[in-house]
Amino acid sequence: MDLLTDEQKNEFQTCFQQFDKDLDGRLNPKESVMALKSLGVNLPESEVSAGTDFNSFLQVVVRKLQITDPADELQRAFNCFDLEGTGFVAVQYIRQVLTSMGDILNGQEIDQFIRDCDTDNDGYISSAEATKIILSKLS
Structure with missing residues (x-):
């Protein structure tokens, strides 16, 4: 591997x-x-x-x-959390997963990530929202 x-x-x-x-x-x-x-x-x-x-x-x-494509990798990563296959993941679930991962992000960074990704404030993050934000932070 x-x-x-x-x-x-x-x-x-x-x-x-x-x-x-x-x-x-x-x-x-x-x-x-x-x-x-x-x-x-x-x-x-x-x-x-x-x-x-x-x-x-x-x-x-x-x-x-x-x-090869970072957007494809992000989509695959997102799909791991989209257990229903809807294209959306609840903000609460994302917060729970990010918090349980330890010291990768602190609480303030998690809150900012969620605010950045949930642009319509509906309590769900779409694959497109998350990919756009993450790719913009990587460049």
């Missing part, structure tokens, strides 16, 4: 964990398909093995994805 940066590995691990409903470190075929779909990889359940561990999951991701 030398092809992936630590940041990418963390992104994929977060996604894996979001779909590991029973927290056993393995995904059943349905969980695997949903996790992979959130990353833009569409595979039928018949092509996914039962009891997929994180390393096997990473191998599929690396084989199926060519990571």
Whole structure:
């Protein structure tokens, strides 16, 4: 997995964990398909093995994805949190996830990120809103 940066590995691990409903470190075929779909990889359940561990999951991701465009990476990261597939994530959920990640962002930075991304103040962040803000801060 030398092809992936630590940041990418963390992104994929977060996604894996979001779909590991029973927290056993393995995904059943349905969980695997949903996790992979959130990353833009569409595979039928018949092509996914039962009891997929994180390393096997990473191998599929690396084989199926060519990571080049930062906007695509952000979209895949966003999809890990959009468990319903609606294109939106509740502000409360984003706040909870960012707070639980430790010292990556402090409370004030989280509040600012949410204010920046939830431009219409509807309590939801869209993929487009988040991608636009994050890309603007990276440039």
